[in-house]
Amino acid sequence: MEFFFQQLTNGLAVGGIYALIALGYTMVYGVLKLINFAHGDLFMIGAYLGLTLLTALGLADYLSPFCVIALLAVMVLILVAILGVVLERVAYRPLRQAHRLSAVVSALGASIFFQNIVMLIYGAKFQVYPHDLMPRTVVHIFGMPVPLIRILILLASVVMMVALYTFIQRTKVGTAIRAAAIDQGAARLMGINVDRVIALVFVIGPALGGAAGLMVGIYYGQINFTMGWIYGLKAFTAAILGGIGNIPGAMVGGLMLGLIEAFAAAYLSVAWKDAFAFCVLILILIVRPTGLLGERVAEKV
Amino acid sequence: MGKRFITGMAVVFALLLCVQPVMAADTIKIGLMAPLTGAWASEGQDMKQIVDLLAEELNAKGGLLGKKVEIISEDDGGDPKTAALAAQRLSNSGVVAVIGTYGSSVTEASQAIYDEAKIMQIANGSTAIRLSEKGLKNFLRTCPRDDEQGNVAAKTVVGMGFKNIAILHDNTSYAKGLADEAKGLLEKQPVKIVFYDALTPGERDYNTILTKIKAAKPDVVLFTGYYPEAGLLLRQKMEMGWNVPFIGGDATNNPDLVKIAGAKAAEGYYFLSPPVPQDLDTKAAKDFMSAFKKKYNAEPGSVWAVLAGDGFNAVAAAIKGSGSTETAKMVAYLKTQLKDLPGLTGNISFDDKGDRVGDLYRVYRVDASGKFVLQP
Amino acid sequence: MTLLHLENLTKRFGGLIAVNDVSFDVAEGTIVGLIGPNGAGKTTVFNLITGNYRADSGKIVFDGRLINNLPTHKIVSLGIARTFQTIRLFHKLTALENVLAGCHCRMKSGSVAAMFQPPWQRAEEKKALDKAMGELRFVNLETQAMNLAENLSYGNQRLLEVARALATEPRLIILDEPAGGMNDQETAQLIDTIRQIQARGVTVLLIEHDMSLVMKACEKIVVLENGAKIAEGTPPEIKANRRVIEAYLGTDEE
């Protein structure tokens, strides 16, 4: 039983990160119907920027760990958001009227570009966050040791998800985003500045990705330029699993994917866990073609 | 649209023609095939740095046979298909020998091409047994084979008195080969293999696997994969509060291992590896270390990249020793006449199959400050 | 003789009853109109007949055969063709190819025949081509054959949809607001075309808001309101029906 709970927390920790990246995917997808394949790389850049700022500013020397992380998070969020907006301007906006898949190729191009530019700047070697950045506190839940940072990561994911959801559902800007997601043309006629909405989405989505990158950097320590591709694919899977375009769906999908992987590894085979996760995904989509929480869109004839 | 098609094609062809390599005859060209991009870019770029440095030094001393040495490096992307193209490209660039490459399947994709072009190939990181069992005359390698390391690993584990052993690999050709070798040998010993499975390289969170291994209650874990994962495993193992000893293969012999794991988590980690220049008392090794530090202001990374350097040394010795750049003469010299060439990883000799001779493997332990200490 | 028979047809979307216990018959060779205020469930009835939606209960019988649960393409090959309220042409393809789509279900050649093109396949292609051109001529669009569908005028796009439907060699053609977006002259021509379709022996069922068209063209009219049938009869009967007038004009009590 302890084994089960241990694996449960393992799965939740991994799933929390997936969920956080999936949120960004889902935001962009919801409004633009674009699979932003460069999203994983923005996540990776977030991790690198965090490390660069940390070492360049030497914050850790005179601030408490939590202040450092908060400060870092703010800076990384802003920088990655700027990058996201630039990405949208350069690579996606010219393709807004084109076929959906044209923008996907552009996104893949951007992904290759980001990976390689990071490799050229930082080198191909693994980069490492300082180990003493976070106090390695372990708390005991029902007698089970759980590193505090894991709880914090999961908490951060949930908080961001809830904040985002509230923002989208309750605020005027959120309403504008939802309107643009349903029908850009109609939204424009209602006086919504769709360009601004899209820019905003490209602020929020990448910023969330960047935050996830920073978390991964701080928690796991080791980062490299190809990590965006792997996490990106997992997060995309998670977003689809939950129903892409749906914010709680991204959260549910992320956590579920993490749990599926953990339990597949724990009770079946570690080597086959990804294959198993994909099998579950396929089965779920066969039964629910638009994901767990995705709306079933009846084709209007 | 016809016009557009032809313009497009014309542009492509024009570009193709512009970049044809220009041949020059006054240098001795040596090829380096390395993963300069892709997942193993870090290793490949180290390989290039080291070989470039050695070539520079050699040229400063007057080169070979009165000519300067020129290194022509090609990216194999760490992928067999790209490697086949890189091999064709090198075969056409007039190189007398090729150093490389890293992954076994990548090397394999290039072997036939060099063989047909009659170019000597000295691989540096490809440890799969079969590479030298095919009877290819012009293939050699500076790295030891999986069976040798498997043997050493099994002996070490048994020698340390462990009874319940967990084996973890990462499903790469190299790690799986080593894990299989070790498993096969250990099964004949009075020990029990309590866990055997593979992790997925490139991930960050291995808690799930560690939890599972822990439940199998081993007294030692043999991890045959690479340093990025080894570092994470050590670090997450410590965070779990689990104190089982880890033994790794030579793919974990990289200073970055300690950087990733942290000195505290890495302390007590054992691994097997050919000696790195840092640990050798020979002049060749010491000179190399100081030159490398001077030029790149860093320590060389993995032992594999250093073995590419030894590949270069072997090529240079072959040309000097046989007084020729003919493949047959160079290969014959390396396989029959060369004895104990002082290299960066100890003395170099080759057997008839082109494999490196000698007990290369040493056992290392990471000490409290994160240094790799050669065990007696 | 009854060609199409609807019996107690019901369709719900969540809590909303879009079609409520609707029954009516369409006799072979006639032109029947289906009218009603917006949201009355007319298009839903069409979608049920053509298999785009599945009925929750009730029967749809075409030529003596129950077609409730058949997929759309089967229904088309049995002889029911349709046009769409919001024009659904293949915009990036030529007008000719749009009509060829209709010929599809009367052809046989598959992928292998396509690659090796035996004589029978070529003969079939030629026949289809002739037929498609014939249907384009029928709706006076033969000069537009090689133009992309998206470049046609709105009225012509509607006609192209009719031609595509006719190319399936239907026994019943279902037109969903065929005059929508047409001017008076085009509408007059459309009535002509609908009569010609009838003259070819094809039964016509249509939804239309243009009352003058419906009254002029149809022999029988079925009126829906809130998903339920409220009247059925000849144009003069419908014109005189109190419930229909209330449905269209609203009652004082509301």
Place this chain on the structure above:
Amino acid sequence: MKNKRWIVYAAFSLVLLTSPAVLNRYWIDVLNVVGLYVMLSLSLNIILGHCGMFHMGHAAFYAVGAYTTAILNTVYAIPVLWLMPLSGLLAGLFALVIARPIIHLRGDYLLIVTIGFVEIVRIALINNVFGITGGANGIFGIDRPTIFGMKISTPGQFFYLIWFFVAVTIYLLRKLEHSRFGRALNYIREDDVAAAGSGIDISHYKLIAFVIGAVWAGFCGTLFAAKMTIIAPESFNFWESVLLFMIVLLGGRGSIAGVILGTFLVIGLPELFRQFATARMLVFGAVMIIMMIFRPEGILPPPPRTYRLDRTAEPEEAA
């Protein structure tokens, strides 16, 4: 105008066919790889370009073909080229089985499912499924093909073998495009509801498109195995599928000429950019974005089909 186009194609073919005489082995081999990818991309083009299904797992079918050839050749010593039909057939069968339950999925959901399949296949290959795939090592020692007793081994010989199959592919797929079948796929791509309303059995055609694409990918697998003599799982990863996906979109969905040109660019450019060394993929990524921005519908979108009409004069094509 139509004649002019044929002159261009004939001239291009002539240049291509004579190129081994002037190119060195490296560039011939680049052309060989391009040839293989042309065939692969054209097979994906049926699914993605013509039928409009978002399929990002084509490497899975390619892998089935390559492994079929490799296993049967190395174990039973069956000549490589004889295995081509069987490899195609098995790949097609595999496609039939996996595509049946997922064919109704829309757009991006289909995309992730196909990615899922290619990953499952790769993981299965790496884990040495059924003990026959050789795990991460893959399978080595595949025979070179022989034709009439002549062993095909040099890049030049492979050039003609591969491009012969490319030519056959182009010929057959062109016919396929200009047929009831090809049109049906386009109708489905443009508007599946209207296609069904015109009497087209959508899921049947989608499935057949998948199977034909897979059969062709299986053929390519045989050629690939014969060319490389060693195959390993990493040759069939997700990235390979992405590459094919990009080729079709970059070249122009549903356009044979476009897909060929797209292959030359996507496979050829990284080779050209070798002079940028470690920056070559960076340049490649940037070029990708730029090309898409300037030609969002692909470099050579397909021209409308032309038909010989009896009574009207032969219509001019619109492009």
